[in-house]
Amino acid sequence: MTRLKKWGPPTLVFLAVLAAWEIWVRASGIQGFLLPPPSEVVTTLRQEWSVVWAAGFFTLREALGGLIGGTVLGVLAAFTASRWIVIREGVMPFYVAMGAAPIVALAPITNQWFGITNPASKMTVVAVMVFFPVMINMTRGLGDVGNDKLELMRSMAASEGGTLRKVRLPNALPYLFSALKVAVVLSLIGAIVAEYFGGSRDALGVYISQQAGLTRMAEAWSGIVVATALGAALQLLIVLAERLLIPWHPSLRG
Amino acid sequence: MTTTMVGLNGVGKTFKGRNADTTALIAIDLAIEEGEFVSLLGPSGCGKSTLLRIIGDLTPPTSGEVTVNGKAPEQARRDRDYGMVFQQATLLDWRRVLKNIALPLEVMNLPSAERDRRAREMLELVELGEFGDHYPWQLSGGMQQRVAIARALALQPALLLMDEPFGALDEMTRERMQMELMRIWQQTHTTVVFVTHSIPEAVFLSTRVVVMSPRPGTVAGIVDIDLPQPREFETREHPRFFVKLNEVRETLRGAGVD
Numbered sequence: 208m209t210r211l212k213k214w215g216p217p218t219l220v221f222l223a224v225l226a227a228w229e230i231w232v233r234a235s236g237i238q239g240f241l242l243p244p245p246s247e248v249v250t251t252l253r254q255e256w257s258v259v260w261a262a263g264f265f266t267l268r269e270a271l272g273g274l275i276g277g278t279v280l281g282v283l284a285a286f287t288a289s290r291w292i293v294i295r296e297g298v299m300p301f302y303v304a305m306g307a308a309p310i311v312a313l314a315p316i317t318n319q320w321f322g323i324t325n326p327a328s329k330m331t332v333v334a335v336m337v338f339f340p341v342m343i344n345m346t347r348g349l350g351d352v353g354n355d356k357l358e359l360m361r362s363m364a365a366s367e368g369g370t371l372r373k374v375r376l377p378n379a380l381p382y383l384f385s386a387l388k389v390a391v392v393l394s395l396i397g398a399i400v401a402e403y404f405g406g407s408r409d410a411l412g413v414y415i416s417q418q419a420g421l422t423r424m425a426e427a428w429s430g431i432v433v434a435t436a437l438g439a440a441l442q443l444l445i446v447l448a449e450r451l452l453i454p455w456h457p458s459l460r461g
Numbered sequence: 462m463t464t465t466m467v468g469l470n471g472v473g474k475t476f477k478g479r480n481a482d483t484t485a486l487i488a489i490d491l492a493i494e495e496g497e498f499v500s501l502l503g504p505s506g507c508g509k510s511t512l513l514r515i516i517g518d519l520t521p522p523t524s525g526e527v528t529v530n531g532k533a534p535e536q537a538r539r540d541r542d543y544g545m546v547f548q549q550a551t552l553l554d555w556r557r558v559l560k561n562i563a564l565p566l567e568v569m570n571l572p573s574a575e576r577d578r579r580a581r582e583m584l585e586l587v588e589l590g591e592f593g594d595h596y597p598w599q600l601s602g603g604m605q606q607r608v609a610i611a612r613a614l615a616l617q618p619a620l621l622l623m624d625e626p627f628g629a630l631d632e633m634t635r636e637r638m639q640m641e642l643m644r645i646w647q648q649t650h651t652t653v654v655f656v657t658h659s660i661p662e663a664v665f666l667s668t669r670v671v672v673m674s675p676r677p678g679t680v681a682g683i684v685d686i687d688l689p690q691p692r693e694f695e696t697r698e699h700p701r702f703f704v705k706l707n708e709v710r711e712t713l714r715g716a717g718v719d
Contacts, residue, residue, distance in 0.1 A: 358547075359551050362519065362538065363569075364539045364568070369568050374553065377553070378555075380555075455555045456554075
């Protein structure tokens, strides 16, 4: 019953939107090359499945590579920033400003650096995109520890390292997870948009832009459907990891 | 033959401010013997918490000399001679109750079997046996504070420093916690320094009440509480209890507190 209550309304809304789209496209006589009806996208997706799926998998690898690289670097940078005040005060404003830059615009440059078909060119863009939210949130999480907790550790004569492991790090985990939820989305955007500037023929972004260029809209849309599914799957993974690792957090308490 | 657990000699504290300095404590002289239960009682802002924090080496004094367990406070802190309980339980949200109690034992790098054994022992001491696997937020405020007491006692410290530990609890829970604390004190023989602004609480718990004047804080008087031990529910109905309440009240009034 509660499951039905939770999942029922969004499912209904989703189906209603699809139905409205289908009916509207058919009734208004919009040309298929402008906006295909969902039924046609589904048919195309089934026909083109092996190609689109392979392309999605290729791009997923680029996105994940960049996501992991950017997250590791962001976490390391956060550790140094929270350990040395000079770094935090000197570099953080710069980081925050950089975080506002449209980093995907670097794609043509990394394409030149690593070669257009080399996945490293996309991974680099993704890593830079992911780095900033992870770094900024993680630094905040390591620092936003209540004074009361720090005094408690001091009263126990805990070392700096002990306080980091037992208080700062667990305290930062929820901050890291909210950064990762943003980063997952950024990683797919980064990889696909970077591929629009050129990339391997096996890549999803290249597939979408080529099919759209040929006005094969149902094919282009089926690429977008796969991209969306990948994004949702990654989000789900993060949410599951969050439930496993920080079940104590107020947003997850049962 | 008693030994001095806490020695304060001419201790003063001045906080530097942007516009003016604030003198919180002036010339505090006090000796707390081993096994005593001493309350620091006074109105808000009299510096009683600051004094406790000086004893615990969380704040340095501006003047005077402090010894804790015969050492400088910093050394006593490093040797983990005291356990501290704050007004808020300050439990770590991500640790279950037993793990919270084991925190100081982990900090001290005890082997895990030993940690477990001692944390369980402390859990039993505060009578929360079934709650070891709960998260702090699943406990009531009083239970959380009992966990904090268990954590402070886990290292079997010579001294227990308590900074208004029951201040955030409702009156009923508060009286129950006072009984609990008396039972624990009887069992552990730990020296306790207890900060409070509740007169009945100070009288009920203490062997001596140090009455402090409003800012700048000085020792206005010390009242010996010679009520029978162990303190029990009936202690609060004892005629001497009321005599002592009044004695403390008078001392406070003499210090300029209405």
